[in-house]
Amino acid sequence: MPLTALRSFEAAGRLSSIKNAAGELCVSQAAVSRQVADLERSIGHSLFVRLHRSVVLTDEGRQLLDVLTPSFDQIDDCLSHLTRSMAPAPLKISVEPSFAACWLIPRLGDFQALNPDVELQIDTDSRLCGFRRSEAEMAIRWSRSATSWPRTQASRLVDVTMTPIISPLAVETGLDIRQPCDLLDYPLLHEENRSAWSEWFDQAGIKRLDGLRGPVFSDLGLLLDPVRRGHGAALIDLLFVEDDLRNGRLLRPLPQTMAYGAYWIVARDLSQLSPAAERFASWCRARIHNCVAEISEAV
Secondary structure (H helix, E strand, C coil): CCHHHHHHHHHHHHHCCHHHHHHHHCCCHHHHHHHHHHHHHHHCCCCEEECCCCEEECHHHHHHHHHHHHHHHHHHHHHHHHHCCCCCCCEEEEECHHHHHHHHHHHHHHHHHHCCCCCEEEEECCCCCCCCCCCCCEEEEEECCCCCCCCCEEEEEEEEEEEEEECHHHHHCCCCCCCHHHHHHCCEEEECCCHHHHHHHHHCCCCCCCCCCCCEECCHHHHHHHHHCCCCEEEEEHHHCHHHHHCCCCECCCCCCEEEEEEEEEECCHHHCCHHHHHHHHHHHHHHHHHHHHHHHHC
16 A cells, blocks of 8 residues: 555644645645545545545544554654764754744844754744654644644743733824723734734623724734834734833833733654754743743833
8 A cells, every 4th residue: 555645644634634734745735635535445435524624534534543643653753763863954943923023033043142053944834743854843832722732742931911012103193091991992903813802801891892893914923013003002912022112112001911822832742852952942941031031020
């Protein structure tokens, strides 16, 4: 039985998506579909129920996936162990786009100065990779829970605390912001969806706000530009606007905050990280700790 067919099925089953499997394997969606169909014919069972935008495992598909995924993981672990004596490979890190643009990249020179022997490759993607040899060794992801990613281990990096942020340019031409309801007089800008603002207002005692409007941006890196230009207010973690607040480019008009999950260091097995990955993780923790301490002192 062709290994490529098993590999295609395993990726599609693990990711619940033909499209995402094709992206991971660097082949076309048609190629993955064809390989899975050939596999189904050869074993005489349907492995997926095919939906519009996803695939769902049948009982037979689940049985096969439960064997294939750990088997491929073990093969990958063995190959990684055998090749460690070769020339050091670049350290591949997968990072949430917002975290990369607004915190990591501005500070990356510090890590490189302390670790000139580590060759970094930073991939910005909100999807979690499979941590196979050709993929990232470690990831930084946001979630409300450490159990969001099957077959992985996660270590909390930093809690996310959201608070309203606005530009002096917007405040100069608008009403004073003295209490949470005053923000409703300003355009509200959103990251990914409008649920965060609804949750923040609810916690501030303003209930049942239906139909909050305002543009939605795919990540914080895009959201920050219109906030800085005075186009409206946004909920942002203080960690990502520390410098803007210090130099007066942005303002924090109200003290109310909202706990909103955390960023996590994620890997298949945190105890098996390479020395370079361990150094990167330790550096991230130390720099985050210092930033949080500076923010606490400023507040």
